[in-house]
Amino acid sequence: MSVPKSVSEAFRDEQQELSTAALGMWIFLASEVLFFGSALLAFALMRIYYPVGFAEASTHLGVWWGTANTVILLVSSALVALSEHASEDGRGGLFGRSLLGALGLASVFLGIKGYEYWQKFQHHHVPGEGFAQGDFAEPAAAEMFFMIYFALTGLHAVHVIGGIGWMVALLFVARRAQVRHVSVQTFALYWHFVDIVWIFLFPLLYLIA
């Protein structure tokens, strides 16, 4: 795998191209902050209005699964940071290995999340007609908690799937041709943002009890 330092025609030099791509990604991420921020605000307000019901519902989440997923995403973020440095330095081997590691960890994250969802379906803790109201002292608040839990973690999982697709594309291109550093830098910004979202979701959803 090799990582060349080439520049698109539209730019004066590589630095200008990198800065422009970074700016575009940061603008996109600012819109993503609004996207997740509004959902997190809804959660925070509901948490204030229904403290007992939310705290009780939170105890039904697997805190160690959530911890494992947090470690997985933090390590994957570090690996993506490594792959970015490697691509900048033209170290194709390290770039490929780091990104492959991050891809593997992202897949494990989704596997654990899928297992957690499966458990919720097994225990009828999915909002709707079959919701196990008898498991909770405040079933309406608990149902609200799980509604927001599925919305937030589901939206986050969609972003993880998008990141996995992006990593596969980068690795695919790297095997056949040459990956440009600007592509790696743009992906890295996206993946670190996905990590940051989880950094907030984990304590809010799993540790509030």
Added chain:
Amino acid sequence: MKLPSLRYRTVWVVLVALLVLLGVALALAWLPPFFLKPLVTVGLSGLKTALVIWYFMRARQAEGITPFYIAVGFIWLALLALIGGADYLTR
């Protein structure tokens, strides 16, 4: 710009710091409730976020108007919190 080897080492140092902060958040969760506990927990997430943005997302190297757009993300959040908080306090 840092030496290449130092940049790679920084990644691992930041990762260790992130894992330590995660451990602190977990330990805090097992303590009895106290008044500022939720704020401290969210504050720890804020610290982790700052590390990721500063070192992994390389915000410290941002140039031109990019720092402004990085700040915009936080301004959005502040506005959301302000409006949401105003709704809660005046209801």
